[in-house]
Amino acid sequence: MPDPSPALSPYDAIVLVSFGGPEGPDDVLPFLRRVTAGRGIPDERLAEVGEHYALFGGVSPINAQNRSLIAAIEAELAIRGMPTRIAWGNRNFDPLLADTFTELATAGHRRLLVLTTSAYSCYSSCRQYRENLADAVAAAREATGVTLEVDKVRPYALTPGFGAGNVAAVRDAVLEARSGSAATPALLYVTHSIPTAMDATSGPGDGEGHLYSRQHLWVAEAVTEQVAGELGLPDLHGELVFCSRSGPPQQPWLEPDVNDRIEELAAEGVDTVVLAPIGFVSDHMEVVYDLDTEARATCERVGVRLVRAATVGTHPRFVGGLVDLLLERAAQARGEAPAPAAWTGEDVRPSVCAPGCCPNLRTARPALCGQD
Incomplete structure (x- = not known):
């Protein structure tokens, strides 16, 4: 793998890090075992x-x-005159992150810049990835004797590229909904539910917590305001709902569930609902099953028309924003102080997490890219 463009120095490799998923029936159970390792799930x-x-x-x-x-x-890098190959490693399925880091170390790479496919701040969205990075560096060191140096770009939910991709998706979905109804649709922003304790401790250890839910509310408010203005719909309102709860019944998770809220809206006389999956970068299982399958079935049962907005996916503004973040982090690593791109004017997350940020509530584990 060739070194990146000099504009990305001092890094000699760029790595996309994601959750991973099965690619065939025989992969499903091993994948789920890896995802739930240590939790005693039969x-x-x-x-x-x-x-x-x-x-x-x-x-x-x-x-x-x-x-x-x-x-x-x-x-996008090639268009900007910075041709660069991107490596790829997953937390839970091939290509596994530890294998990718080992291959990079064997090939002579020493300083890596990581971009994750998770935009928000909480333990499972940020710190758990940082723990995985520490594990992968340890695995590469054991296999090769090389200690890799790793940095990552900051959480990017409140950056212009992510915002622009979601505005475009919601605008298109609202227009589609309006084509079949004179009424302004109900707009539900959907994200992955997490335990309320994880949300309460998301953000710096000395902060007010609840950063995960606050970031989503900021994004939802900003998207709604821009779409309502562009379409001339002052009565367009959005609210945040959740999907993919997986904890035991006695453990509180963020609510309301998307299906419960759809049922309530139907009882209130709403005939069209737009679901905007702002908590997800792409249409993975929480989108294609929880929304396109399960929530759609709920809508059909209660007589509500469903229009699902796209995820940001490979929207050009989103992709361009990710490249901007790579360049921003590289400039920081060179000792420069670039102005961080911010979209909503709200909290801009640092590239190096503060002490106590988004703690692991089960057990203390080493984590990279932070001050603790």
Whole structure:
């Protein structure tokens, strides 16, 4: 793998890091075992979850979408005169992050810049990736004797590229909804639910917490305001709902569930709902099953028309924004102080996480790219 463009120095490799997903029926159970390792979940329960994947031939769309995103980032870098190959490593399925880091170390790379496919701030969206980075560096060191140096770009939910991609998606979906109804549709912004304790501790250890939910609310408010203005719909209002709850019943998770809210809206006389999956970068399983399958079934049962907005995917503004973040982090590593791109005027996350940020509430583990 050749070194990146000099504009990305001092880094000699760029790595996209994602969650990963099965690519065939035989992969589903091993994948779910890896995702839930250490939680004592029996195979019988994992097999029930695996039925979601069976609806799609045992294939999660996430890996194919990551390949498309990598190609789009490489194309954007080439357009800017910075031809660069992007490496790829997953937390839970091939190509595994530890293997990717080991291959890079063997090939002579020493300083890596990581871009994750998670835009928000909480333990599972940020710190857990940082723990995975520490594990992968340790694995590469054991295999090769080389200690890699790793940095990552900051969480990017509140950056212009992510915002522009979501504005375009929601605008198109609202227009489609309006084509079949004179009424302004109900607009539900959807993200992955997490335990309320994880949300309460998201953000710096000395802050007010709840950064995960606050970031989503900021994005939802900003998207709604811009779309309402562009379309001349002052009565367009959005609200935040959640999907993919997976914890035990006695553990509080963020609510309301998207299906519960759809049922409530139907009872209130709403006939059209737009679902905007702002919590996700691409149409992976939480989107194609939880929204396109399960929530759609709920809408059909209660007589509500569903229009689903796209994820940012490979929207040109989103991809361009990711390249901007790579360049921003490289400039910081060179000792420069570039002005961070911000979209909503709200909290700009640092590239190096503050002490106590988004802690692991189960057990203390080493994590890279932070001050603790």
